Amino acid sequence: MKKIIIVLLLLNTTSLFAQSEKDKNKVRRACLNYIDGFYEGDTLKIINSISPSLYKFGYWKNKKTGKYRADGKMTFQQALNYSKGVLKTKKFAPKSAPRKVEILDISNHIASTKITAWWGVDYMLLAREGDKWMIRQVLWEGPLDKKKKKK
Template structure:
């Protein structure tokens, strides 16, 4: 009986530890994504995004007040955008929003909400091997209150 109780405790602690590790790694991938765009750090962008990235966004037209699709952003376009931030020194304000809320984590998939200066991103991640990376992003901006 003691052996079964010990085994149960070890399995439970192991599962909790893995869940904590996964949560930290998902958060880290999302922060690399955010900071990559904020700082113009292409290494963080490459570390956080799958080469098959599919990112689609909607931006509010100032004249009509309606949201319009900004089209898709590929992995290479994300890298280039980040590079442009650094080259043009077009960094966001110091107090710009930079939040990650983890919505769900499974064995190989996760979902998170990222709040940035440009708006809100819903991020889907996959775990391949032992690394969490962003597969898809659907975003809407700006952050203004309606």
């Protein structure tokens, strides 16, 4: 009986690990689609990674004053429009632009990540929607001070 319980526990642990790796890959893919959607002007990547209920808010540094200011909200539609504008004007991000994704936490239905892109840093909250992970909220700051970046 003890052997059966041990085997069942091992199988259950393996299943949980496999599921968490699967979720980790899906969360990472959503974040990379988000970055690449803006970098490449790919609206399909935006649609496949961002929830229509997106709330994105951030702070941008004024080059003249050196002070940060609130940059307002970006909606799902504005994200799509931005992506379309990149494609239309062909102002793609350079190949050397950062595409860093750090997964901070994943639970059953929510996840948190930090991404680093050419515009700065985004902290994102994702929610599981069916079998997909979708970005629901983003708080960002950019561009980063080069001194702080080196840490």
